[in-house]
Amino acid sequence: MNMDVQLNKASVRGKQWFSALTQGFQQQESAVQSVLIADGVLNQQPIRVIAVVPDAHNLFPRARSGEVGLLEGWSLAKAVDEAIQADQDTAEKRIILAIVDVPSQAYGRREELFGIHQALAGAVDSYARARLAKHPVISLLVGKSMSGAFLAHGYQANRIFALNDSGVMVHAMGKESAARVTLRTVEELEQLASSIPPMAYDIQSYSTLGLLTECLAVENPEQPETADIERIQQVIAAAAADIRLQNSTSLEQRLHGENxxxxxxxxxxMREQW
Structure with missing residues (x-):
């Protein structure tokens, strides 16, 4: 596929929100153009913001539309590890904010051959260790949050927030792939999802599963306006303060969802019997 055509199909929501929320921050160098990193201060709290964005010139063609591939997995792990190491002797660990707009992990023969499972596991491990080290880890879902890409970038957060918008979707796989696996048409899959929340893609259904902290209403989910930016900043700062107050590194609050x-x-x- 022509790189320009492929890039035109890619979402730029993640990049837009990263730029909006890191105005005045120190942009950090990354090993790849598809992983953006910035350090700054939010409400007198240090924060590192990380996003995965499309890169039409990615060395791996399967990772040119914002997918999380080999290079992205290891780069995410490094970005988080650097924050852990830098703050290991400080009492108040910096906030780590993952801005999530990822359509999938990068599917490809080379990715499988070179161990994409290890690269993404490395990212998962780093985010989990950051949370266990008492960094307030927060995810903001601004677009698609799909498959292994979301597991590697965002799922390990203490708190997960999402824009209340139809462009925000969470699922294990794309609709076409899910339809093939379940031997159904996309239309049949959508009808089934209307009565089975775990099979649905919309953020409202996902919120019933207990993993989402809150759906956030904004004026412009595509290109955030000043009021949108201020609203999200307030939410992140309040969430970080609550995480510190609770002093918990577990994810047990996810079990309270209605489904x-x-x-x-x-x-x-299991606890009673074992």
Missing amino acids: RQMSKRVREL
Whole structure:
């Protein structure tokens, strides 16, 4: 596929929100153009902001539209590890904000051959270690948050926020792929999803699963306006303060969703019996 055509299909939401939320921040060098990193201060709290964005000249063609591939996985891990190491002797660890707009992990023969599973696992491990080291880790879903890409970039956060917009979707795979796997048409899959929340793509259905902290209404999800930026900044600062107050590094709050009660009950029974 022509690189310009492919890039035109790619979402720029992540890049727009990264730019909006890091005005006046110190932009950091990254090993790849597809991973953006910036350090700054938010409400007197140090913060590192990280985003994965499209790069038409990515060395791996499968990762040119914002997918999280080999280089992105290791670069995310490095960006988070640097923050952990820099703050290891400080009492107040910096906030780590993951801006999420990722259509998928990078599917490709070379990716599989060179161990994309290890690259993405490295990113997961770094985010988890940051949370366990008491960094307030926060995710902001501004576009697609799909498959292994979301698991590697954003899923390990203490708090996950999402824009309340139809352009924000969360799922294990794209609709076409899910339809093929389930031997259904896309239309049949959408009809089924209307009654089974875990199969749905919309952010409202996802919020019932207990993983989402809050859906946030903004005026312009594509190109954030001043009021949108201020609103998100307030939410992030308040969430970081609450994480520090709770002094918890676990993700147990995710079991409180309306569609997670059976998961919660299974865990209770396992604890009783084991």
